[in-house]
Amino acid sequence: MWFSKSQAEVLQELQVNATNGLTTEEAKARLEQYGANRLKGKPKKSTIALFFAQLKDMLIYVLLGAGVVTLIIGEYVDAIIIFAVVVLNAVIGVIQENKAEKAIEALQKMTTPRALVRRDGEVKEIQSELIVPGDIVILDAGRFISADLRLLESANLQIEESALTGESVPTDKQADDIHPDPQTPIGDKSNMAFMSTLVTYGRGEGVAVATAMETEMGKIAKILDDDNKELTPLQKKLEELGKTLGFIAIGICVLIFIIALIQKRDLFEMFLTAISLAVAAIPEGLPAIVAIVLALGVTRMSKINAIVKKLPAVETLGSVNIICSDKTGTLTQNKMTVVKHFTEPNESLDKDKAPVELIKALVLCSDATFENGEGTGDPTEVALVAFGDKNNLNKRSLDMEFKRVAEKPFDSDRKLMSTLNKMENGYRVHTKGALDQLLQISTLAYVDGKVVPLTEEMKLQYLKAAENMSDEALRVLGAAYKDTDHIISADEMERDLTVIGFVGMIDPPRLEVKDSIREAKLAGITSVMITGDHKNTAVAIAKQLGIAESIEQSMTGTEIDQLSDEEFSRRISNYRVFARVSPEHKVKIIKAFKAKGNIVSMTGDGVNDAPSLKFADIGVAMGITGTDVSKGASDMILTDDNFSTIVHAIREGRNIYLNISKSVIFLLSCNLGEVVAILASILFFWPIPLLPTQILWINLVTDTLPAIALGVDPGDKDVMKKKPRDPKESFFAKGAGLRAVIGGLLIGILTLVAFYLGLHEFGYSLNSENIPEDAMMNARTMAFVVLASSQLFYSLSMRSATKSIFQVGFFTNKYLIGSIVTGLVLQFVVITIPFLASAFKVHNLSLVDWGLVIVLGLIPLIINEIIKIFIRSTKTGDA
Structure with a gap:
């Protein structure tokens, strides 16, 4: 815990002299001991x-x-x-x-290529990979930091750490600070600098205390490198279904052989029959159909700006009930913005338009630029210059008109910055900074266009108004001025000033996010904010967005550390905001929510979000502002960086799951019909109505087309008005299993009816012996066509469990209509083209027989539609 030790203690422990740095020989020895300063990953699988x-x-x-x-x-x-x-x-x-x-x-690409270090008493520029613990590293504005450093010196040093902590404002660093609390959050370690963060202001020196995988960035790399490949809900269900079908197939084979022994049938004939039943029990096309439906879902989602990297993630979105989101850049715009100002101590409410003098002072006393909507420099100063631009006071124009002739740079002790600008009749000092500091060095106030004495009462009014802004998590920045007829020294600038007022700024929420959070709440989805920012700021944003109602619903990283994993998991449902958290805290939060049985989505864009993106059920990275690290760790990328897109993606995910469920139930209904037809034949000593090749044809061709078409069925318009699906919910929940059984029984019975009618045409019955080949071929052809046609027509009824095919819209799924027509045409081709008919042991049917098989094929559809009428009337009666 280097942050809890003094500079002298750190230097002594690392055995290095700050003035001279390491020697070349010592650096070489340490490089061999600690290894190169680069992040490592485990070997990739071939x-x-x-x-x-x-x-x-x-x-x-x-x-x-x-x-x-x-x-x-x-x-x-x-x-x-x-x-x-x-x-x-x-x-x-x-x-x-x-x-x-x-x-x-x-992550490896983010490590910086070059660094300034002091070795052998000289400052040298070396590759960052060669930095070792004990190296004295020189920091200046604009330079990325190459290792974790304990600061030795700092002069107005500010470091932008949003990639690591999520904070949008650069952090002030003080080398002399010591933090004895071992639980101090990363964002509060003011005496430390971390790998891959950026120096935005000032200068400093630090001693490298950790390199490569031992840095905070390295800890993230380790988390990302851990195996955490839990099965998605869909994968779990398919695995369970596969096991069940496998056991059913084995059970069927055993059952048939037992029956064969009891009935003293021919064992070889029963072996072929067992194969028929095993094939009938297994939906051969199911894995391919699920993969195709998910792939088509991925294509559809790309059109709504959501790029899915892993196919199962599409379905998992449908059962998400917790969306954990980073604040900075995800829920907010990631740019500081002036949203309030105060200039009139005697007014209860501020005027709508800020006075020119306040804006002019803030813009002239800034070093940032803002042109064509893009700013450079310190984010706070960029916000001030943008505020001026919005009020038609352009920075470039003001600088040309009122040239700066002297300045007193910002100092973290004074918390002030002053500039001296040439005016029409002399010179003016513009000072900006902490309001309490300004009030101490001011004697006058600019009120309603007049300069008046600054009384103690007025000071209290200024401070009260500033406190109110702070309660709203606004960052307050005051402005003052002083006129002079000559150029004055830096020491004279900040005396006897005239207070103009102050502004409040914040990183504002994205405009569209509030509506998306409301829609998610209606869909039974809880939104949670996880950020490295301060608690008050986070809660203020959360209240604006409708995520939280009070500060009691928030918790800091330090508070999380004080709880055991079990206690934290037990209490986590009470919180909506987690502030001042580290990457490890984010992972802990995700795990706690998952331990409560939730399906969790994590949305983020920074390096600090990457571990939690990986551990979440669905990791969602931002495509524009997101780092390559967060994109690499995610399951889905939002190309428009819009939080609303994830809500649209969840809607799409829900519909995709419903469609997959329709496909699965449809296929199982069809397969059950085949099993019923064959098993009944065995039990009642009837001839086998279908051959294995015929069953395979139907399973792989005729069934597959409608199943895929059901997989791309238009979505349910009301899907986001329902609660998220229980991830443990079976495919057969809510009556789906009963529908599958009814459909399967109808299809199986009608197949046997067709088989009987085919035999009857030749004067035979199901119990006849020595049935000739032509009669058997005719009966099997009838059964073959009825089995296929009944399944094809039945697919129309599978689009909704309660709505009729006319309520759903007969032609709203043109792919399904096309698949039914194609399936019927394929059946016609198989029984009419000689070489195919010979291969499948079927023949062409007469016109009367075709009419008969079509009527029989329509019966499951008609009966299922009648059942739906009773279901709807029952629900209406209950209502």
């Missing part, structure tokens, strides 16, 4: 390893099993199709993995 990692999934195992089954029965084309699906899934996964892990590389 592409082959990544490829095989994609295959570790139960549904993939099931799919591979189906491929082996098709090889066993000699259906090589189907086997090729199945294995091609597996390979395609793995390739997509590898591509996503390669894009995802860029965070460490980006």
